[in-house]
Amino acid sequence: MVTVSSWLRSPCPALVVDAVGAVHGMNDAAKTLFPEQALPPEWRHGESVHVADRSYAAHRVDNEDGSVTWWLLDETDLLLERERAGLLAQMSSALMTSLNPERCMNVVAELAAAHLADEVLVIAPPSGDGHPMTRCRRGEAPTYERQHVDVEEVIGLSEALRGFPPVPSRWIDPAAAPEWLAAGVVSIVVTPLPGHGVPAGALILMRRDEQFTEDEEAFARLFASRAGVAISAASLFTQQAVITDRLTRDLLPPVLRRYEHVELAGRYRASGDTERVGGDFYDVHELPDDQLFVVLGDVCGKGLDAAAQTGKVRTAVHALLQVVTDHEKMLHALNQALLTTDESRFITTVVGTVRPVDEGLHVRLTSGGHLPPLIIRANGEVEVARTKGTLVGILPRIKTATDEVVLAPGDSCLLYTDGITEANGGPLGDEEFGEERLHRALAACGGMPAEALVEHVHMLASQWVGGGEHDDMAVLAIAAPRRRPS
Template identity: 80%
Template sequence: MNWLRSPCPALVVDAAGAVHGMNEAAKTLFPQQVSSDWREWQHGESVRVAERTYAAHRVDNGDGSATWWLLDETDLKLERERTALLTRMSSALMTSLNPERCMNVVAELAATHLADEALVIAPQSDHGHPITRCVRGGTPTHELQRIDVEGVVGLSEALRGFPPVPSRWIDPAAAPEWLARDGRSIVVTPLPGHGVPAGALVLVRKDLQFSENEEAFARLFASRAGVAMSAASLFTQQSVITERLTRDLLPPVLRRYEKVELAGRYRAAADSERVGGDFYDVHELPDDELFVVLGDVCGKGLDSAVQTGKVRTALHALLQVVDDHDQMLRALNQALLTTDQSRFITVVVGTVRPVAEGLHLTLTSGGHPPPLVVRTGGTVEPARTRGTLVGILPEIRTTTDEVLLRPGDSCLLYTDGIIEAVGGPLGDEEFGEERLRRALGACGGMPAEALVEHVHMLAANWVGAGVHDDIAVVSITAPRRRSR
């Protein structure tokens, strides 16, 4: 009979409920006479026999007897449990893109599910190796430590090896004090990342040895932990690079000079971005003079911000060799035509010179809205300067205006993000230059800082939660004279 030679244990139970026969596999599983436990079996349920798990299936034979087949599902059940555990571990690993917190999660998961103690060691930094240590049931601890990785078998290979090198066993007697103070079984497993090693995982057990299956499961966990640590490290590196580049692209913080008040405000078009196409700069010249520039690069976002960086660098270089506004804008126009004909700019430049009466301003516009002069008494007048766009035509024309600011007077430089801000009561009306002038009429004598803050607030309130362009505004103010 074929069932007698089947590798699957089978028991035949007669109509009286007694075991009538067993095949060879069942006799091996039940070396003694089978107990009456089978009477409690239910068809399809899992039963435990000799430390293994079987699915019990009953087949009626038609003569009152029945055959119980025991399908070994120990490995399948273990694999399902491990798959579910890996899924939960993966979800926990992806909860943070901070490298230190990610290492803490890896160490805590490893100590909870794989070993009595776990160490996560990241590649060396300037101040040593980042190490996170966690014992089962404890809280992870993180530190920077200078260690001799060559003195630990397999550790140096795990930290620098890719593709991943095999796990390595460490003799507890030869383990250094910092690695494992009390361990019977120690294994080092690489943490492979995105094309580079993310670090090494050290698992320590105090009582039991690692089985072959447990070591294989630890490698699966390590592969996922390495990806998570690598992602956190790459994200941090990119964030640092982005922060440094963004810092250079943002307008500078304006300082206050003894004879000139300066203030500026900037807001990118998208709330999710910090940089855009508007910019301003202030450069110091001999004899207490200042060079002020405010401009707007065609477009929005990062591409425009990169172009503003090029324009600001070009203007700074031209300032060293050209002191005439018209010549400077012509040279900038040629530079933009040569390097990038797809983007043009509008710009206004000004030279500020302290005089006995207050401040003497020389203003030149290249296709930009003319600055507005706000007198102490509330009069608002545009500077008489006009010019063509910069970077779109072979030749440009500009006119320069001379303005005297008496104590308390201000000159407001702004981009079209102010006057073209769409919003208002119905949400579809531009703020407009006329509305800006009327608002500035109530700002006579304001300090520079208060003036730019007021204008910025007006535009922000007008737009509300709507879409807006980049916004930049600078105030040049003649300080009021202090009374004796």
């Protein structure tokens, strides 16, 4: 039970209203709130009361004499915190819409200009061509650029950009601010943008007509903590994407150059639609006396793990070619290299040496457990190269057999991986493309240029698979150009 003396001394405003709405009494806190002891005319009993930028929730207590005591609880700070929490949630959602650093900086500047300041500058740590900077005025679109500026001219900015030691927000005297930062403002606050273990930059807030309050600066720090995480996440993602792209480019088969006496063409398709690299590979290396060393292979497995092993094999072959070009010695050395590095991933491969001769091209072919190459004569006859061998990277010693063929003008030699012949598809979706079907298709390819040949084989396999799953596919064609009439 509330006594008369207790409610009068309560720090919480309280007033007594009779049945017709007339005020019969106020405690001291209410009198302070309503000096003239008159309620706002727009206030309806039971609703919140708004007085001098403060908001009070009205709570009713019924008295025995029929009057009502209204207790007014100040909820301004609670409502502000709720509004800010909702705003921070909205900001966080907007900040996570992009993993592009430039776009993310623009979003940070737009949000800050809309809710925190009249003008905003977001500045990131320097790169080779200056500081990335986004400037935004309230109601305008942000502008992004890179500038070479002296951050030491702004107190606390260089520390914020380094991210260490941790620094608080700094209030900057506008009169001492450099021209590149701002002009015509009355208040400047520099707030660090903390990131994922790395500095994301700094948020500079500027106002033209009024000073920032400490409460507003504290809220700006909360926003900056979320903005910094978003910017650093975008930067780290971009860095990883660049690294991945560079590494991937090194793992992809090379672009084959043109030669006067030899036509070369290759096609590669990784196993998954989202994969760019896999376990199939081919390379062409130049040797003395206009000779070419070609290699095509298939690493056990697929995806990134197989691609990593592919990179090791290609590097090993390139290094071995500096000291040995004999096929048998090359494959034995490669076998030993794989045994000492990764016994769990064997490979199948076929290597060849191509040398121009008067008749066309002399080609030596040696298989290391791989499908033998196919010879397509100009008249459409298809021959299987007489080469075979054991898998590379499993046994201490391997056995190989080398075949030598001469490609007359219009003849071709096709090296391919089992991703072509073992491609599942067809009318029912569960039939392999197979060696026989490949041979029949090649019989119509006599005299084709190397580029047309690999494109045709690749197209047939892709059509056979359709939208189904498939293994890595690699095709390499060597062709003797048709001689032009003299």
